[in-house]
Amino acid sequence: MKERIVIKIGSQVLTRKDGSLNVTQMSALTDQIAELHKNNFEIILVSSGAVASGKTEIKPKTKLDSISARQLYSAVGQVKLINRYYDLFSQHNIHCGQILATKEDFATRRHYLNQRNCMKIMLENKVIPIVNENDAISVNELMFTDNDELSGLIAAMMNCRKLIILSNIDGIFNANPSDPNSQVIREIDVKKDHIEDSIQSSKSTTGRGGMTTKYNIARKAAEEGIEVIIANGNTENILIQIVKEKEKLSTRFKPASKPASGVKKWIAHSEGFAKGEIHINEGAREALLSENAVSLLPVGITEIIGNFEADDIVQVIDKNGNQIGIGKTACDSGKARETLGKTHEKPVIHYDYLYIENKTNS
Numbered sequence: 001m002k003e004r005i006v007i008k009i010g011s012q013v014l015t016r017k018d019g020s021l022n023v024t025q026m027s028a029l030t031d032q033i034a035e036l037h038k039n040n041f042e043i044i045l046v047s048s049g050a051v052a053s054g055k056t057e058i059k060p061k062t063k064l065d066s067i068s069a070r071q072l073y074s075a076v077g078q079v080k081l082i083n084r085y086y087d088l089f090s091q092h093n094i095h096c097g098q099i100l101a102t103k104e105d106f107a108t109r110r111h112y113l114n115q116r117n118c119m120k121i122m123l124e125n126k127v128i129p130i131v132n133e134n135d136a137i138s139v140n141e142l143m144f145t146d147n148d149e150l151s152g153l154i155a156a157m158m159n160c161r162k163l164i165i166l167s168n169i170d171g172i173f174n175a176n177p178s179d180p181n182s183q184v185i186r187e188i189d190v191k192k193d194h195i196e197d198s199i200q201s202s203k204s205t206t207g208r209g210g211m212t213t214k215y216n217i218a219r220k221a222a223e224e225g226i227e228v229i230i231a232n233g234n235t236e237n238i239l240i241q242i243v244k245e246k247e248k249l250s251t252r253f254k255p256a257s258k259p260a261s262g263v264k265k266w267i268a269h270s271e272g273f274a275k276g277e278i279h280i281n282e283g284a285r286e287a288l289l290s291e292n293a294v295s296l297l298p299v300g301i302t303e304i305i306g307n308f309e310a311d312d313i314v315q316v317i318d319k320n321g322n323q324i325g326i327g328k329t330a331c332d333s334g335k336a337r338e339t340l341g342k343t344h345e346k347p348v349i350h351y352d353y354l355y356i357e358n359k360t361n362s
């Protein structure tokens with residue numbers, strides 16, 4: 001089977017200081033992607049740069065609020081961006097196609113599967129999907145945190161083995177990157193290494209992302225069995241070097257050995273759509289975190305918060321108020337309240353639809 005890789009390119013890599021599209025850089029990266037494509041890798045490209053390239057294209061007639069400005073710039077800039085990609089990939093006789101995603105497309109299983117099928121068909125026909133957020137219509141709470149989040153969702157949805165996130169720094173540093181003594185952390189083992197507190201919360205100047213979101217997304221993906229590499233898109237031949245596993249400066253997240261199932265990956269990434277909370281006691285917490293395949297039974301539930309239907313996504317919260325997982329419910333909130341604390345009742349969340357963070361065997 002072909003190895004499938006998601007490559008995310010951030011705005012900072014694709015734009016010059018004045019905000020215009022850096023076509024030289026785009027050309028260098030598309031050359032590398034074309035080489036990988038010809039060597040039988042299936043590539044899905046997640047590319048930012050729409051808003052940045054729209055800004056240099058159009059000057060609004062009146063002063064716009066930030067939402068309208070983003071809508072205008074992205075609508076205009078996305079056309080420019082995708083046209084560039086079209087021209088660059090055409091030089092290699094490669095077809096590319098555009099997918100504009102919104103958060104809603106991941107909220108229901110049906111939308112999710114439609115989107116997955118679309119990309120599957122494209123890949124089967126040797127077309128490189130170029131994905132970006134549909135910035136023109138997704139605003140405020142409907143927005144992804146950034147394209148790093150989107151790339152993690154796509155990598156999980158498409159069962160990719162690798163996710164490469166390119167930005168304008170070499171990886172995750174062990175101190176402030178401007179400190180000459182700081183060094184890139186070469187490997188993070190999600191089972192052992194927790195470096196949340198030491199990450200610099202520097203924000204990118206052109207895109208929305210920062211190192212903290214990159215770290216969180218990379219961690220989540222690696223826990224699901226996806227190898228994640230954060231690297232500098234400006235480094236020569238970076239993509240080829242990463243794929244050939246040649247020594248290059250970058251941060252690699254070692255993936256968990258047992259990949260999560262497709263449904264579980266979808267559930268894990270659906271947190272933003274949770275309709276309620278299920279609070280559990282200590283016994284249930286221990287059972288769920290153990291390496292056994294355990295469903296969430298009414299006997300371990302202490303409280304149900306919110307109103308949900310069967311098949312909705314809910315958070316699972318322990319007695320200290322910490323979320324330990326996410327699941328798709330087997331019944332509605334009324335039924336869950338009726339059976340709360342009782343023994344010999346059917347599971348409220350079946351194991352197959354339960355994603356527990358930090359599970360011993362994951």
Ligand code: GLU
Pocket residue numbers: 011047048049050051052074132133135145146147148206207208209
């Ligand atoms: N979708 C945005 C764009 O194309 C970028 C979002 C981000 O920076 O992550 O401009």
